[in-house]
Amino acid sequence: MPSQQPTESVLNPIVIVGAGHSGVAVAAGLRSRGWEGDILLLEAEKEAPYERPPLSKELLKAGAPDESTVLRKEKFYHDKRIDRRAGLTVDAIDPAGRTVELSDGSRHGYHRLVIATGSRARSLTVPGAELPGVQALRTRDDALELKRALVPGARVAIIGAGYIGLEVAAAAAAKGCDVTVLEFQDRVMSRVTSEPVSRFFERLHEQNGVRFVFGAAVTAVEGSDRAERVVTADGAAYPADVVLAGIGVVPNQELAAEAGLQCQDGILVDDDGRTSVPGIYATGDVTRFTSTIDGASQRLECIQNAMAQADRVAADITGQAPADPEIPWFWTVQHGVRLQTAGVRHPDDDVIVRGTPAEVKFSVVYLRDGRLAAVDTIAGLTDFRPAKKLIAQKTRIDPLLAADPGTPLTDAAFAAS
Amino acid sequence: MSNNKLTVIDREGSTHDLQWEPDQTLMEALRDNDLPVLASCGGTASCATCHVFLEKEVFDTLAERSEDELELLVDAEGYQECGSRLSCQLAFSQDLNGVTVTLAPEE
Numbered sequence A: 001m002p003s004q005q006p007t008e009s010v011l012n013p014i015v016i017v018g019a020g021h022s023g024v025a026v027a028a029g030l031r032s033r034g035w036e037g038d039i040l041l042l043e044a045e046k047e048a049p050y051e052r053p054p055l056s057k058e059l060l061k062a063g064a065p066d067e068s069t070v071l072r073k074e075k076f077y078h079d080k081r082i083d084r085r086a087g088l089t090v091d092a093i094d095p096a097g098r099t100v101e102l103s104d105g106s107r108h109g110y111h112r113l114v115i116a117t118g119s120r121a122r123s124l125t126v127p128g129a130e131l132p133g134v135q136a137l138r139t140r141d142d143a144l145e146l147k148r149a150l151v152p153g154a155r156v157a158i159i160g161a162g163y164i165g166l167e168v169a170a171a172a173a174a175k176g177c178d179v180t181v182l183e184f185q186d187r188v189m190s191r192v193t194s195e196p197v198s199r200f201f202e203r204l205h206e207q208n209g210v211r212f213v214f215g216a217a218v219t220a221v222e223g224s225d226r227a228e229r230v231v232t233a234d235g236a237a238y239p240a241d242v243v244l245a246g247i248g249v250v251p252n253q254e255l256a257a258e259a260g261l262q263c264q265d266g267i268l269v270d271d272d273g274r275t276s277v278p279g280i281y282a283t284g285d286v287t288r289f290t291s292t293i294d295g296a297s298q299r300l301e302c303i304q305n306a307m308a309q310a311d312r313v314a315a316d317i318t319g320q321a322p323a324d325p326e327i328p329w330f331w332t333v334q335h336g337v338r339l340q341t342a343g344v345r346h347p348d349d350d351v352i353v354r355g356t357p358a359e360v361k362f363s364v365v366y367l368r369d370g371r372l373a374a375v376d377t378i379a380g381l382t383d384f385r386p387a388k389k390l391i392a393q394k395t396r397i398d399p400l401l402a403a404d405p406g407t408p409l410t411d412a413a414f415a416a417s
Numbered sequence B: 001m002s003n004n005k006l007t008v009i010d011r012e013g014s015t016h017d018l019q020w021e022p023d024q025t026l027m028e029a030l031r032d033n034d035l036p037v038l039a040s041c042g043g044t045a046s047c048a049t050c051h052v053f054l055e056k057e058v059f060d061t062l063a064e065r066s067e068d069e070l071e072l073l074v075d076a077e078g079y080q081e082c083g084s085r086l087s088c089q090l091a092f093s094q095d096l097n098g099v100t101v102t103l104a105p106e107e
């Protein structure tokens, strides 16, 4: 399909706010889809756009270089005529006048505006949360600060046993820190996975020296001039030199909300990334949308979604057909063991374990109304690829066959679905 | 400008001749030249969306695949024992100048 090109009246650039995974992918996607008009990519952080996943994984390893993995080399932006400006925030949007206002006071008109402002770490609000030694992990600066603090023997308290908390727990344990994870729920990763997977990773962490405290309601961080201990509601105190809060993320939607775009814990967008205001798109962590698979309203915080939505935005702007929707997927690596998930599990899905969690490599499938809805694969991707297809086709699965790891998942599908 | 060349056969079977800058991994050379390589893990051997096939003669000259790389590849679509590589794990080298690579089917 030919790419729609800017007409004579379109002298304004496509303005992209935020040069994270999604914003950069929109710029790249516009060019690969043949858009020839100007592209202005605005980013609050000063340095070249970088990858976030390594911040809680490779970057924290002992001896790993401090350099971040850039999303694209400088030459790419130059070759593709992407006008990238760093260290500037977009402070306001005027949808009627189709302009944005920047922190340096300048104004820029836009042809289309793409909001890719991502999310930020939810901050800890208990007394003492502002003490030095307490931090979150979202940016490269956060990661470098954490890396410096993770010295052998350091007492590390991690609040929240989600992906980031657990990846940091693994990195800290590997560096010889004394690690305690404080979690309010009764198991790790309870929001994203089932009990068998939680229990497997708890054991794995414990074997590597990580301590867990479940049902822990953190009420304060105490210390005279920096964090010295974390206190929970039952009165217990956990000594800590480093306190990492990994308690989820909040979408950076304020800019959009103030401009009158509909937001509900995320900027509301349709399948093509269009917001409620004509000419304005949003993509990535900052959005909330309706799943094409199960109709659920969701906000996804993963690279796969950031890239897939970006491509749909680029397709819509250039008037081209988007790629087929992809099943969302996510990965995490803890103590060298990879957990890779396809689809979005719901808490009341039927849980079928394939294989023996004690043997490291296994997977767990999730059935909703008898149909495959999600899969977790641990330390092996055998079920991952077939599952993505079966989930997309909402395939009915025979639970007995699926429970046998020797039967390929595809063969567990009921013939008549 | 370098004179390092690379020939790519895409998923439709069309051939593309590219420049391969010495500071790029093979994945970056593919992606930054607009070939459909998603590289969603950013080149950290975590996603297998940068899977390519090399000719056996070329494959044999390269260092062994790491455990991580192999783990992802064996379950990838169309895995070839003596041909599959994650392109993000291949840095440019003079030996690779002029090679032909084929994009593996999409996951």
Ligand SMILES: Cc1cc2nc3c(=O)[nH]c(=O)nc-3n(C[C@H](O)[C@H](O)[C@H](O)COP(=O)(O)OP(=O)(O)OC[C@H]3O[C@@H](n4cnc5c(N)ncnc54)[C@H](O)[C@@H]3O)c2cc1C
Pocket: A017, A018, A019, A020, A021, A022, A023, A042, A043, A044, A045, A052, A053, A054, A055, A056, A088, A089, A090, A091, A116, A117, A118, A119, A137, A138, A139, A164, A252, A255, A283, A284, A285, A286, A300, A301, A302, A303, A304, A306, A329, A330, A331, A332
């Ligand atoms: C430590 C860590 C590890 C992760 N690991 C994984 C993983 O293993 N796998 C996975 O799939 N996902 C992982 N994620 C999640 C993944 O990084 C996000 O889903 C992804 O970054 C979302 O991309 P985005 O472009 O929407 O947002 P971001 O990458 O957050 O980018 C948004 C950008 O917008 C900028 N910005 C915000 N407001 C403004 C403004 N007003 N003006 C200008 N600029 C602005 C911000 O500075 C930021 O750079 C991880 C995240 C973190 C923090």
Ligand code: FES
Pocket: B027, B039, B040, B041, B042, B043, B044, B045, B046, B047, B048, B049, B050, B051, B086, B087, B088, B089
């Ligand atoms: S880019 Fe993800 S494995 Fe190569």
